[in-house]
Amino acid sequence: MKRQFLIVLIFALSFAFVSGQRKIVNLPDIPGYVTIKCDFHMHSIYSDGDVWPTVRIDEALRDGLDAIAITDHLEYTPKKDYIPLDFNAAWKIGEGYAKERNLILVHATEITRKMPPGHFNALFINDASLIAKDSVWDAFEAAIKQGAFLQWNHPGWKSQEPDGIPKLYDIHKRMLKNGWIHGIEYFNDSEYYPLVFTFCKQNNIALMGNSDVHGIISEIYKSSEYKNRPMTLVFAKEKSHDSLKEAMFAGRTMVYFKDILVAKEEYAKPFFNQCISVGKPFFQNDKNRYFEVTNNSDVTFYLINGIANSPATITLAANSVTRVVVSKKVTSPLTYDVKNVLTGEKDNLKIELKY
Amino acid sequence: MKRQFLIVLIFALSFAFVSGQRKIVNLPDIPGYVTIKCDFHMHSIYSDGDVWPTVRIDEALRDGLDAIAITDHLEYTPKKDYIPLDFNAAWKIGEGYAKERNLILVHATEITRKMPPGHFNALFINDASLIAKDSVWDAFEAAIKQGAFLQWNHPGWKSQEPDGIPKLYDIHKRMLKNGWIHGIEYFNDSEYYPLVFTFCKQNNIALMGNSDVHGIISEIYKSSEYKNRPMTLVFAKEKSHDSLKEAMFAGRTMVYFKDILVAKEEYAKPFFNQCISVGKPFFQNDKNRYFEVTNNSDVTFYLINGIANSPATITLAANSVTRVVVSKKVTSPLTYDVKNVLTGEKDNLKIELKY
Amino acid sequence: MKRQFLIVLIFALSFAFVSGQRKIVNLPDIPGYVTIKCDFHMHSIYSDGDVWPTVRIDEALRDGLDAIAITDHLEYTPKKDYIPLDFNAAWKIGEGYAKERNLILVHATEITRKMPPGHFNALFINDASLIAKDSVWDAFEAAIKQGAFLQWNHPGWKSQEPDGIPKLYDIHKRMLKNGWIHGIEYFNDSEYYPLVFTFCKQNNIALMGNSDVHGIISEIYKSSEYKNRPMTLVFAKEKSHDSLKEAMFAGRTMVYFKDILVAKEEYAKPFFNQCISVGKPFFQNDKNRYFEVTNNSDVTFYLINGIANSPATITLAANSVTRVVVSKKVTSPLTYDVKNVLTGEKDNLKIELKY
């Protein structure tokens, strides 16, 4: 009956994130597939990262991910004076911890060479130690023998390509011919490489987007400028390790960073359509009709290039309902390009709003 | 192909809230009803508030509300030397603005007297000027004549009840007898009055929760301590002005502030059940089963008083999936009290988790 | 002795901003002058603003300002059907309120015409109603008669200058000749006009930076992208109304927005030097010396164009101590350009770090 009651109650309600709790990220499934949220590039103290492997799993849950790979370098292990080399250590430490938290941990490693061929992650392997070979070709072969998905990492990394532009060297061409490159990073941390879209399209392989985190995720991506770390969204038949693997080899991915989505149109269009819904007009006057567009996703969409007599641009804020006022001179649907959904090296998704 | 591309793109993506855009608040409907999010107590410059009436509408959209009432005082108008008295001004200024934004604006006023009877809002009126009477009883009668819903405001306000405890004076008893009190504020800004639950139960009237804002909503409730302003959730047959009114007279409300929900069990239980879903065990070992509870709402639920061999407490964080580890000695369902869902002056909602 | 003690204590410590409390903004004085933090362009409900005049004073204190002007339009008063015209109302309502809070309120108005001449604020006036003239020239003359400081507002505003570039029309030239333009806005809300620096230099008048706020300051500048609203920093002999006026007519101003500072070198250089201090080397090894630079201001400085063998760029974060590692081949001082301190239309401040 007194104020004190609420005081005590409210104090007790203060809430801290608990290991095992997973944030819900609002990125929808698409018809026929579940959307698995992934990060396939990160480091622990077993190479040049700053944290114990289980920290990567806790971070992934906090970020709402479903699957990750800890990809410690085979060739760069600056802590080896303090920690004995064990290329499978992160996997062994993380496997049970991930299972108890319903997170898919993909067994993986990073083959780390100068350009060419640069750095490659081998995902879905059995034993990283067998991939530690002097010859990089031998390393690739050993990975392939284990059924690995080979991901070319940050192909335009300025430390290796000073102009920032990825290039297909002979070895890459030979690998592609062999079917040994299954994905290429379009996003790596805050770098990105538009040309990768073209490489992936031509070779029918998967676009990848990953954090390549060495430090602490929540310190690196904490500013409001970043909503999230870079992610690979995989469109899988179900949420399982094997289904994830099947989808990746089939190239069914979309990459996501900072409100930017990049995918083939066949994935980008249904994804957008699952994010938004358009209502019937709720009001009209002599000149205009008023309707609402609901965006249930965490992505803000920036519509541009509206037709005559309709708004030139519309911002569909994440998790918001946006009112659109449109002249009665215009007939439904409105058409727009989505500035932040890229369906090619230089192409934007085209959409319709039917009201 | 260059970095610059992303730089320009990302700069262009910076996003500012636009008038007419409504945040999605994750508070579910319950079976048979839609949940209308409301605030029925606020002030503009037409009494002692700081802002133009349309600001209250923009604030409401930003907070994801569906319906509001601007309730300027009839008897306290400190700006009248600068602004001519017009008890319907906020309504007249706001009506069209709200309609164009798909917000329900309820025509209203505040009858403002010393205790007893204290302050009352008259909601769903036609003309506030006709309610400005010398005698408070006459004012009530004039409001009732307009079909008003009479809400007793902050009945334990310390300026009027120094001990903070609401009291039923004779005039209140007479009003209740006449059916002239239709709701009482349980939450008013950061005050609350548990005894109101008992008053409302005994008289079968509506629990109300409102901001009573005079300044700027986003400055008052900006700290992370407050997720939201106090709200009245109304369970209506559809989202419309008339349906809202019917539901309020029928007493179908729940009040919400700072992760605390207060309602009769008949509303609290289905509401909780719409917020959460319990998965099948995803993992087990010799001792324990592991399952997940998904909370798709913006409310964090604090479960307490778990049975033997189960977690004593579980925190179901808002918009998160929480892992629960439970001994194989225990059989489903687990039972809990929900600390922050109150179904009586001193009662907590009791729930089950079936896995 | 129990935990409860701290619980109660800590609850009681929750803190809300109180009217009259002023944030300390870390922007130093310069030798010989105090730095008065100002915003000379804002609106209330007395023209097309959303708030009661006193809200502008509370907002100013919250932002750590020392002086403001409420500059309601003479010619654009869309609320006049609801509020009687009174061009001095904001001043009359605010004067005492400001005085009791130690804030300098400058009596002012906005002369609002199409381009040319565009919009002008008349600051330091006695009676706005005498400036409401049909002819703009008459209005200017009436303002000058009152001793006004005439500020040309947003000279490149896209609604009036579609290419965004300020132009000196005949009327501006005549005004300049008469000494009737005393300052020009370089920053107005999120617009800015580099060419204004040249205009001000040529005519020896004051650079101005203001918010031109119509809505709510804390909603407009809340994102982390903005640390603060645009401000005019005035270098005055003391913190008083008359000293402020003297300094403005003398052109002793600097404008500040989003970590960008713009001023003549004679103000920018001592300002920078008051913000930072350089320590002696605290460590050295065979190759390098290590020293610290302390930045006690709220401005992050971005140093670029370092000399050979020294860091090419250094970021001196606001309110932080930055370590600098420099080769022993280099001798003190290091020289840099400060990217975000502009001393001309296209010039950057040049500074030295002596360690």
Added chain:
Amino acid sequence: MKRQFLIVLIFALSFAFVSGQRKIVNLPDIPGYVTIKCDFHMHSIYSDGDVWPTVRIDEALRDGLDAIAITDHLEYTPKKDYIPLDFNAAWKIGEGYAKERNLILVHATEITRKMPPGHFNALFINDASLIAKDSVWDAFEAAIKQGAFLQWNHPGWKSQEPDGIPKLYDIHKRMLKNGWIHGIEYFNDSEYYPLVFTFCKQNNIALMGNSDVHGIISEIYKSSEYKNRPMTLVFAKEKSHDSLKEAMFAGRTMVYFKDILVAKEEYAKPFFNQCISVGKPFFQNDKNRYFEVTNNSDVTFYLINGIANSPATITLAANSVTRVVVSKKVTSPLTYDVKNVLTGEKDNLKIELKY
């Protein structure tokens, strides 16, 4: 001259924290001493912590600390199957890294036993491996032989003292008699033990406040509820390792967490006086005088128990200027208790405001 100029400039200004950069924490020195900000209790992967030792140093700089100790457990090393035992590893890895960043790293370890005697940190040691003894008394003796400062950790930790109340067991009394306890934790993470103040006073030893962090500092203390981790403020003759050590053995400490400061009055009073300054009245009317109190520190002070005719409470917000309005009936100074500055188990600092 175009808008684009600012766009590019501003993009380039986005700022990320850089290793080596130290936040300035506004906690003043006191007359005769510099205030060294410290955390003497934290863990790395070398016991049960989650991070590589250098992360603790980066975190300390980000939090504005001057000195830390990494205190891995001697007896609890759950990662020893993966990482070879080396009780001095964190020290060896961190020593050079700290030196190059101007941070004082104190060589230390944690002696970890059940209660009694519980857990003790040995600070300022030479070789942790020599302290790893079967008998806890032998361990203490070995630490003392190295000149260690022995800190009793979390003496009321609920895992060891279910009622949360610290108790002096025989072994503690013997240690005190020998002069073998030099400090006791009053704050440990979010626990605190008021009785510790009495223990420290009676034995003339140092109050200690530390994080005992195992995970990531910025994740644990990120909510706005916490401004900072728990800290020990040491009043030293100069900022150096040896001066720090001398001050701690002399008991010149204050502990700080969540706006709460705890110290003997001889330190608390001058500290408060360095934080605040009181101005002369800037305004008066018939009834009241108005003056300002400037609080240049990061601590908000809560003044209570004001004298008659003066404000009963005053909140001096951190980094703010607070206006005080006081009746002319009252003569300066006003007297207050400071609710959040504790000078004994149950005592509050008493202060005066002279205007």
